Amino acid sequence: MTELVEANSLVTEEDTLRGKFLTFNLEKEVYGIAIQYVVEIIGMQPITLVPELPPYVRGIINLRGKIVPVMDVRIRFSKEVRAYDDRTCVIVIDIKDMSIGLIVDQVAEVQAIPEEEIVPPPELAVSRDRFIQGVAKVGDQVKLILDCERLLNMDDLEELGSIK
Amino acid sequence: MVTDHLINESLLQVYLFECNQLMEQLEQIVLSVEESNVYNMEDINQIFRIMHTIKGSSGMMQFNQIALLSHTLEDIFAFLRANEAITADYSRLTDHILDGIDFIKEEIEKIENGKPADGQASHLIELFQKFLTELQGLDQPPLNSALEKQIYKAVLFFEEGCEMENIRAFNVVHHLDGLAEVLQQTPEDLMNEKSMEEIRKEGFKLELKSLLSVEQLKEHLLETLFLSRLELEEGAGASTPSDLDIELEPTDQQEKQQQKLENKLVSSTTTGSSTTSMISVNVTKLDKLMDIVGEIVVAEALVVQNPDLQDLELDNFQKAARQLHKIINELQDSVLSIRMVPLKSTFNKMHRIVRDMKKKLNKDVLLEMVGEDTEVDKNIIEHISDPLMHLIRNALDHGIESLEERLKTDKPLQANIRLEAKSSGSDVLIIVEDDGKGLSRTKILDKAKEKGLLRLPEEDLSDKDVHRFILHPGFSTKENVTEFSGRGVGMDVVLKNIESLGGEISIDSREGEGTTITIRIPLTLAIMDGMNIRVGPSRYTIPITSIRESFRPREEELITDPEGHEMMMVRGECLKVVRLNTFFKVDTAVSRMDEGIMLIVEDKLAPVCLFADELIGEQQVVVKTLPNFIKNRKKIRGVTGCTLLGDGSISLILDFSDIA
Numbered sequence: 145m146t147e148l149v150e151a152n153s154l155v156t157e158e159d160t161l162r163g164k165f166l167t168f169n170l171e172k173e174v175y176g177i178a179i180q181y182v183v184e185i186i187g188m189q190p191i192t193l194v195p196e197l198p199p200y201v202r203g204i205i206n207l208r209g210k211i212v213p214v215m216d217v218r219i220r221f222s223k224e225v226r227a228y229d230d231r232t233c234v235i236v237i238d239i240k241d242m243s244i245g246l247i248v249d250q251v252a253e254v255q256a257i258p259e260e261e262i263v264p265p266p267e268l269a270v271s272r273d274r275f276i277q278g279v280a281k282v283g284d285q286v287k288l289i290l291d292c293e294r295l296l297n298m299d300d301l302e303e304l305g306s307i308k
Numbered sequence: 309m310v311t312d313h314l315i316n317e318s319l320l321q322v323y324l325f326e327c328n329q330l331m332e333q334l335e336q337i338v339l340s341v342e343e344s345n346v347y348n349m350e351d352i353n354q355i356f357r358i359m360h361t362i363k364g365s366s367g368m369m370q371f372n373q374i375a376l377l378s379h380t381l382e383d384i385f386a387f388l389r390a391n392e393a394i395t396a397d398y399s400r401l402t403d404h405i406l407d408g409i410d411f412i413k414e415e416i417e418k419i420e421n422g423k424p425a426d427g428q429a430s431h432l433i434e435l436f437q438k439f440l441t442e443l444q445g446l447d448q449p450p451l452n453s454a455l456e457k458q459i460y461k462a463v464l465f466f467e468e469g470c471e472m473e474n475i476r477a478f479n480v481v482h483h484l485d486g487l488a489e490v491l492q493q494t495p496e497d498l499m500n501e502k503s504m505e506e507i508r509k510e511g512f513k514l515e516l517k518s519l520l521s522v523e524q525l526k527e528h529l530l531e532t533l534f535l536s537r538l539e540l541e542e543g544a545g546a547s548t549p550s551d552l553d554i555e556l557e558p559t560d561q562q563e564k565q566q567q568k569l570e571n572k573l574v575s576s577t578t579t580g581s582s583t584t585s586m587i588s589v590n591v592t593k594l595d596k597l598m599d600i601v602g603e604i605v606v607a608e609a610l611v612v613q614n615p616d617l618q619d620l621e622l623d624n625f626q627k628a629a630r631q632l633h634k635i636i637n638e639l640q641d642s643v644l645s646i647r648m649v650p651l652k653s654t655f656n657k658m659h660r661i662v663r664d665m666k667k668k669l670n671k672d673v674l675l676e677m678v679g680e681d682t683e684v685d686k687n688i689i690e691h692i693s694d695p696l697m698h699l700i701r702n703a704l705d706h707g708i709e710s711l712e713e714r715l716k717t718d719k720p721l722q723a724n725i726r727l728e729a730k731s732s733g734s735d736v737l738i739i740v741e742d743d744g745k746g747l748s749r750t751k752i753l754d755k756a757k758e759k760g761l762l763r764l765p766e767e768d769l770s771d772k773d774v775h776r777f778i779l780h781p782g783f784s785t786k787e788n789v790t791e792f793s794g795r796g797v798g799m800d801v802v803l804k805n806i807e808s809l810g811g812e813i814s815i816d817s818r819e820g821e822g823t824t825i826t827i828r829i830p831l832t833l834a835i836m837d838g839m840n841i842r843v844g845p846s847r848y849t850i851p852i853t854s855i856r857e858s859f860r861p862r863e864e865e866l867i868t869d870p871e872g873h874e875m876m877m878v879r880g881e882c883l884k885v886v887r888l889n890t891f892f893k894v895d896t897a898v899s900r901m902d903e904g905i906m907l908i909v910e911d912k913l914a915p916v917c918l919f920a921d922e923l924i925g926e927q928q929v930v931v932k933t934l935p936n937f938i939k940n941r942k943k944i945r946g947v948t949g950c951t952l953l954g955d956g957s958i959s960l961i962l963d964f965s966d967i968a
Contacts, residue, residue: 192958193846194934195892196944204935204950206958209603211950213937242937296937 163259165280166235167252167287170217174252174287176280181237181292185251188232205234205245212236214245220295221275239292246295257282262289320419323369325588327416330358331409332653338409339659342402349392355405356385362412371419374412376487377429380436381408383524387443396443404436406660430519437519457519459491459543462529463511470534473507474498480512480532487528488518515543591686594647601643602930606952608636609927613954637928648683651729651738654693655680658700658727665704672722673708675700682729684736688829691809692738695802699740699825700725702798707744707823717820719743732828735811741824747817752777759783775815779803836931838951840924840959841907843888844896847959848920849929849951854964856908856915858923861901876917878908885917886967891946896921911964918967927954931961 165176166185191203191214200219204211214234218225226249234245262278265288277291334355341351359382366375381404388396411432415425464480466473478498481490494513495503518525526540612629655677662675684692708714708723715721728739749771756762756777762769777783781800806813811829838849866885867875874885885906889896898904898921907918929951933939948963 190957192950192960193892193894194938194944194947194960196942197938201938204938204958206952206956209606209952211932211935211958213935242940243935244937 164254164256165287165289166254168233168235168248169250169252170221170248171223174285175217175248176255176257176287176289177235177237177246177292178289179254181239183236183238183243186234186236186245187230188228188234188247202247207236207245210243212243212245214247215295216247218247218249237292239296242296244296255282255287257287257289320369323365324416324420326365327362327412330362331413331416332656334358334405335409335660336656338402338405339663342399342663345398347388347396347398347401349389352385352388356382356389359385371415371425372485373425373427373429374415376433377408377411377436379524380433380440381405384436384440384443387440391443396439400439404432404439407432408436433519437521441521457489457517458522460488460514460516460518460522460525461539461541461543462514462516462525463539464514464529464532464535465511465537466507467534467536472504473512474500474504476532476534477503477507477512480514480529483528483532484514484516484518487520488516488525491515491517511537511539594686597643598647601640604636605640605928606930608632609954610956613925613927615955644685645683647686649686649689650681650683651689651692652680654689654696655727655729657693658696661697661700662704662725665701669704669710671704671708671711673704674722674724676724676726678726678728679730680727682731682736684729684829688736688809691805692827692829695805695827696727696738696740698798698802700727703740703742703744703823707742707746709745713745735828735830738827738829739824740827741822743822746819746821746823747775747778747815748819749774755783756780771817772815775817778815779813836929837926838929838961839907839926840953841888841905841920842922842924843892843920844894844898846892846894847924847953847957848888849927849959849961850907850909850918851961852926854909854911856910858905858907860904861906861919863901866901876906878917881915883908883915883917885919887919889919889921891967909964916964916967918962924953929959929961 162180164179166179166182167174167176169175186207189205189207191205193203194201194213197203200216202214202216204213216225228247231250232247233251234247235251236243236245257280261282262280265276265279275291275294276288277294278289280287280289337351337354341347359378363375363378363382366372366378384401411427411429415427418425418427464477466476470476474495475498477493481493481498484490492513492515494510495506497503516525520528522540522542526538529535529538529540612633617625658675658677662673665671666673703725708725709717711721714723724743726739726741728737728741730737730739752774753762753766753769756774759780759782761777761780779799779802783799803813806827806829809829811827814826814828815823816826817823837852839852839855840847840849842848861876865876867877867882869875874887875882876885877883888894889898901919904919904921905923907920908915909918910916931949932951933949934944934947938944945966946963947960949961950958951961953959
């Protein structure tokens with residue numbers, strides 16, 4: 145009996161997570177991350193540099209005793225670097241057994257985006273679009289849904305280029 | 309039911325743990341008995357008790373094949389126990405027991421891995437029964453041949469007023485599962501009241517077909533509760549029908565049960581008293597405790613080295629802080645020692661391997677053990693067992709010459725393998741030494757050439773360099789593959805396992821004399837004494853044991869060679885200088901020698917001078933590994949982990965092998 149009840153509550157929990165996205169701003173675009181990956185959002189923290197990492201991995205931070213690497217999404221998406229201000233946030237995501245913090249300009253909100261509104265991205269060769277899993281239309285705004293796994297899965301080819 | 313499943317889980321865990329322990333114990337007894345070639349009464353009793361316990365618990369957990377197997381062995385030892393005068397074929401018995409142990413171990417492994425225990429022990433059971441019959445034949449003519457299935461007729465009467473006879477009859481049939489085939493039962497249908505009446509009046513009649521002897525079947529049926537009378541006779545197939553009517557007084561039956569219980573209790577207490585009051589603890593609890601202790605160490609640093617307190621003069625506080633530090637150190641040491649387990653049990657596993665290989669390869673070998681009481685972390689024990697087995701196999705298979713070859717030399721015919729464990733500083737050393745034929749330089753070089761592994765000319769390679777080739781994947785100078793070795797997949801896996809523990813292997817061999825393989829493993833990786841240093845805005849930590857000395861150098865002492873490498877003369881030694889800011893590409897204002905600090909660090913390789921901005925201070929640090937995201941990507945040169953400093957900032961722990 146208890147088994148059934150527990151199973152049911154699990155299903156409802158997942159349901160409440162699915163279809164919800166955390167959106168953040170980067171220059172003019174709005175990006176979204178599936179909320180099941182997001183662990184927490186924190187303010188900017190002092191970053192400790194770690195040598196020999198690609199430029200978009202800024203280093204590591206101390207998150208209440210846990211060491212978390214941070215990635216600057218601007219640099220990752222080959223945008224101009226901007227100084228961090230008091231609105232800059234770190235979105236900590238957890239995929240498989242890896243945690244990483246994404247440094248973004250500004251966090252917007254959590255939105256529910258129904259699956260029907262998400263279409264696959266166009267086949268463009270621009271490097272930025274490799275990270276996009278889908279494009280969602282919400283009202284008259286277009287939001288780009290990030291593929292978190294791709295984001296974390298740095299290609300070795302790209303890496304080799306950045307090592308001197 | 310969910311709760312049933314949970315209860316079963318913990319029962320299963322206990323069962324598996326108990327079985328593993330008993331198997332180890334049994335193996336030890338058997339191997340030592342084999343050496344002396346005498347089964348004395350104490351050994352027989354112990355083996356009997358072990359088999360009895362396994363039979364009982366396996367039956368309860370419904371692992372019938374294991375139960376059957378141990379039942380048969382128990383019978384053999386019951387017989388031996390009752391008939392002291394008999395001398396059996398002991399070496400055959402030992403082989404049987406070892407085969408039995410292997411079967412049970414295999415099944416246990418399957419269960420541990422979540423697979424069904426589907427092994428069939430019937431072949432072994434037949435062999436054992438044959439052995440028993442022969443034993444009995446030495447004593448008296450056997451009642452029946454135990455190899456063929458016998459047909460029996462049994463009638464069971466239950467005690468008056470015990471009620472539910474039909475259910476009890478059903479139980480009887482259920483317990484015969486796996487032991488006997490029920491050809492016919494009267495009454496057929498046990499699920500109604502009428503059958504209860506019938507059994508009460510006429511008894512429960514069974515026609516059975518079984519491998520068991522009449523003795524064994526009798527014993528089994530007698531275990532039925534509330535049995536007042538048993539009639540058992542052999543059906544068609546036996547030349548002399550033997551009627552065994554047994555009238556049991558109710559008290560007799562209960563007494564029997566009582567006796568059995570007592571025996572079980574006695575056996576469990578005796579095993580209990582031989583090991584000084586121990587308690588088995590779930591490893592996850594220990595890990596949690598370790599984590600908490602680690603955090604206490606960090607928290608202590610956060611409090612005591614708090615930036616708020618930096619410039620204040622707090623005598624009483626300092627005194628109290630020192631006391632706190634002392635206590636925490638003690639706590640740490642105690643907790644670390646809890647996880648420490650002596651290497652004894654791992655070493656003892658080697659006995660079995662040596663015994664089996666000795667026989668198969670026809671070599672005479674003595675396995676010597678030294679320092680098996682040396683303790684190492686439980687985690688290390690689990691990962692060291694396989695590599696050790698491999699090394700011992702290698703020594704036996706490759707190292708030690710055949711009897712003929714040894715005759716030709718002036719070495720004693722009995723070869724020697726020494727397995728030693730000792731602690732050295734903060735490491736533990738495990739040494740496998742044999743007096744075999746050693747590693748052949750020419751053979752290894754030939755193989756290396758064949759595989760294209762030679763980078764330098766042959767003459768430039770020292771013996772040690774040549775020996776290290778055997779650690780290369782796929783390397784084997786053995787001409788043909790045997791069941792034990794030759795595939796060349798062993799030594800590199802051993803190396804990997806040892807390295808994953810943070811250890812290393814060194815090989816020492818003299819051709820014709822023997823080989824010594826030394827494994828060095830650091831005792832604990834988790835908490836270490838470190839010296840924090842600063843280079844520009846970055847902080848690094850160096851294990852204190854690696855620091856030889858530190859001093860403020862003078863600009864004139866720095867020597868630069870034509871290629872731009874910097875060096876310094878220290879007491880007659882010329883040491884390489886590494887500027888940490890250059891190595892890690894960190895900006896710092898300090899560039900002159902007399903503005904910074906020089907640390908001479910020494911690990912396993914030659915000492916090196918590291919130039920940093922300043923020493924921050926000594927701290928006991930909890931080593932944390934770099935996050936998976938970075939670790940999985942690539943190895944960062946020079947960094948082996950990180951740690952949190954008193955002010956919450958992160959310091960990278962240096963790894964010199966890359967810096968040198």
